Amino acid sequence: MKQFLVFVRKEFYHVFRDKRTLLILFGLPIAQVLLFGFALTTEIKNAQIVVVDYSKDVATQQIITRIAASPYFSLDREVLSYADMERAFRRGKIKCAVVFPPHFNEDLLHGHKAQVQIIADASDPNTDRTLSNYLNAIIGEYQHDLNANIPVPYQIKTEITMLYNPEMNGSMNFIPGVIALVLMIACTTLTSVSIVREKEMGTMEVLLVSPFRPLYVILSKAVPYLALSLMNFTIILLLGVFLLDVPIRGNLVLLFAESLFFILSCLSFGLLISSFTSSQQTAMMISMMGMMLPTILFTGFLFPIENMPWPLQVISNIVPAKWYYSIMKTVMLKGLGITAVWKESLVLVGMTCALLAISLKSFKIRLA
Amino acid sequence: MTDKAIVCKDLCKQFGDFTAVNRISFDVNKGEIYGFLGANGAGKTTAMRMLCGLSYPTSGEATVAGYNVYRQQEAIKRNIGYMSQKFSLYENLTVRENIRFYGGVYGLSDSQLKEKGVELIERLGLGKEMNKLVGELPLGWKQKLAFSVAIIHQPTIVFLDEPTGGVDPVTRRQFWDLIYHAADQGITIFVTTHYMDEAEYCHRLSIMVDGRIDALDTPAELKRKYSARTMDEVFYALARGAKRSAD
Numbered sequence: 001m002k003q004f005l006v007f008v009r010k011e012f013y014h015v016f017r018d019k020r021t022l023l024i025l026f027g028l029p030i031a032q033v034l035l036f037g038f039a040l041t042t043e044i045k046n047a048q049i050v051v052v053d054y055s056k057d058v059a060t061q062q063i064i065t066r067i068a069a070s071p072y073f074s075l076d077r078e079v080l081s082y083a084d085m086e087r088a089f090r091r092g093k094i095k096c097a098v099v100f101p102p103h104f105n106e107d108l109l110h111g112h113k114a115q116v117q118i119i120a121d122a123s124d125p126n127t128d129r130t131l132s133n134y135l136n137a138i139i140g141e142y143q144h145d146l147n148a149n150i151p152v153p154y155q156i157k158t159e160i161t162m163l164y165n166p167e168m169n170g171s172m173n174f175i176p177g178v179i180a181l182v183l184m185i186a187c188t189t190l191t192s193v194s195i196v197r198e199k200e201m202g203t204m205e206v207l208l209v210s211p212f213r214p215l216y217v218i219l220s221k222a223v224p225y226l227a228l229s230l231m232n233f234t235i236i237l238l239l240g241v242f243l244l245d246v247p248i249r250g251n252l253v254l255l256f257a258e259s260l261f262f263i264l265s266c267l268s269f270g271l272l273i274s275s276f277t278s279s280q281q282t283a284m285m286i287s288m289m290g291m292m293l294p295t296i297l298f299t300g301f302l303f304p305i306e307n308m309p310w311p312l313q314v315i316s317n318i319v320p321a322k323w324y325y326s327i328m329k330t331v332m333l334k335g336l337g338i339t340a341v342w343k344e345s346l347v348l349v350g351m352t353c354a355l356l357a358i359s360l361k362s363f364k365i366r367l368a
Numbered sequence: 369m370t371d372k373a374i375v376c377k378d379l380c381k382q383f384g385d386f387t388a389v390n391r392i393s394f395d396v397n398k399g400e401i402y403g404f405l406g407a408n409g410a411g412k413t414t415a416m417r418m419l420c421g422l423s424y425p426t427s428g429e430a431t432v433a434g435y436n437v438y439r440q441q442e443a444i445k446r447n448i449g450y451m452s453q454k455f456s457l458y459e460n461l462t463v464r465e466n467i468r469f470y471g472g473v474y475g476l477s478d479s480q481l482k483e484k485g486v487e488l489i490e491r492l493g494l495g496k497e498m499n500k501l502v503g504e505l506p507l508g509w510k511q512k513l514a515f516s517v518a519i520i521h522q523p524t525i526v527f528l529d530e531p532t533g534g535v536d537p538v539t540r541r542q543f544w545d546l547i548y549h550a551a552d553q554g555i556t557i558f559v560t561t562h563y564m565d566e567a568e569y570c571h572r573l574s575i576m577v578d579g580r581i582d583a584l585d586t587p588a589e590l591k592r593k594y595s596a597r598t599m600d601e602v603f604y605a606l607a608r609g610a611k612r613s614a615d
Contacts, residue, residue, distance in 0.1 A: 002472065003472055003473055005472075006468070007472075007473070009469075010458070010469045013460070013461055014461075017461075017501075201456075201458075202453070202454025203456050203457070205452050205456070206451070206518075207473070209420045209445060209527075210450075210470075210474060211445040211473075
């Protein structure tokens with residue numbers, strides 16, 4: 001036991017003295033959260049917009065006020081004509097425009113039907129779609145409020161027919177994905193590199209010749225990284241909650257328990273990689289590239305798995321991160337308990353055990 | 369207990385149909401400095417790994433420190449020290465931390481560690497460097513430190529695998545002073561080397577060619593037998609007949 005503690009202490013020395021390890025361990029999650037939370041978000045905030053109002057009545061004024069109040073748009077100014085608007089588009093000053101035809105309010109009140117045109121800069125299709133969806137939602141909301149006390153509903157027709165939930169927070173779906181990604185990269189890479197480093201430096205031989213049992217070598221490697229990974233997990237959660245307003249609706253204990261299994265499976269993966277590689281660079285490459293791509297592709301947090309061809313869907317099932325991501329989403333964002341995720345949990349635990357067994361076995365074979 | 373540190377009889381190791389070590393037999397006396405020579409690929413490392421309890425022999429018998437290499441690997445590991453050609457201390461740990469780590473791995477108590485540590489530091493004159501990272505020390509000192517750490521638990525035998533690779537002649541000489549000192553304390557030294565001047569320092573040595581031990585004697589006797597002036601000539605006379613190419 002004392003030998004074990006001596007070893008664990010040594011591992012911590014290694015971690016805290018190696019800038020590269022520290023960077024992967026703590027820089028990576030922070031960078032990822034910020035990147036995915038802010039840079040890669042599909043939300044658009046403060047998009048420049050203009051309004052061309054040929055009607056200038058109560059209804060258009062109210063809609064304009066609502067647009068101006070929305071955090072997604074920054075209402076530049078009201079332009080007087082279509083030509084002004086076109087000029088603004090050409091200069092790239094605005095992302096979209098709203099055009100109210102003459103007699104908007106009249107049409108609405110008497111004909112119970114009015115039209116509004118939304119024009120978006122289509123050079124960036126994704127932005128365009130998102131913005132028009134936002135506008136559509138704002139107008140729809142206005143219409144809804146208007147209709148609250150009136151028997152025959154008023155109808156405002158926009159060109160966009162898809163509905164968007166303006167409440168939707170883009171970072172929410174990313175956080176569980178980022179957690180899976182960061183844990184996968186950090187645990188796998190660091191474990192494999194730290195073991196391979198000992199091989200490369202020749203210290204592994206000395207350890208194997210010592211009375212220290214090989215199993216303990218692995219365990220004492222795993223313990224510090226397990227602890228650090230849990231810390232990592234906590235950091236990402238905190239960043240998500242306080243920086244990106246991601247709610248944690250589910251049970252924290254369950255979240256940690258599921259993460260523990262996922263971390264274990266990552267650690268065993270790292271161990272497995274270290275059994276088959278002999279240089280730190282190779283180990284790093286394999287664990288970074290080999291882990292990152294499947295995790296990004298097959299967890300479903302960037303690309304929906306349902307849309308993939310079936311062979312890829314089948315492959316996605318062997319990626320532990322996929323199951324972990326699904327569990328995290330359900331527990332964290334939907335707030336459901338173990339009854340909702342027991343199947344996924346079972347798969348995750350099974351995979352963890354299998355990986356652990358395979359990696360331990362391959363480590364022993366290498367010693368013989 | 370016998371007065372033999374290592375007894376080796378017809379030891380074989382086969383990888384597929386390749387015989388890495390071919391029926392080698394030799395004894396090493398207690399307190400002896402035994403040189404284990406051979407060209408690259410002659411099978412030295414494989415033989416040494418079997419004696420250290422890192423791999424099982426295919427056939428043959430061997431005991432190390434009185435323990436059987438098939439059944440008592442754990443006991444062997446407790447009674448040997450090991451230093452490899454690769455530098456075997458942790459570069460980003462300080463001198464003190466390295467000593468405490470390896471001492472701890474061999475199960476030394478805190479008081480033993482303290483006593484041994486102080487003794488070791490004094491002998492090497494490393495007092496001022498105690499809290500320096502090992503990576504910052506010059507290679508010669510690292511090597512000496514690695515050797516001292518390898519025998520910190522007073523093993524019966526210490527295995528040195530090309531311990532002086534890349535070290536200048538003066539430091540090598542100093543290194544051998546440490547080896548003699550350890551041998552005086554009764555520690556058996558089992559050393560492989562490519563330096564023939566170092567071979568002369570050994571009490572007895574064997575030369576491996578193609579997995580066999582082709583010669584085993586004192587340096588003086590070997591030179592006489594092969595009517596050579598230096599160990600170099602003896603080595604070449606034997607190694608020239610090798611069929612395996614060096615790896």
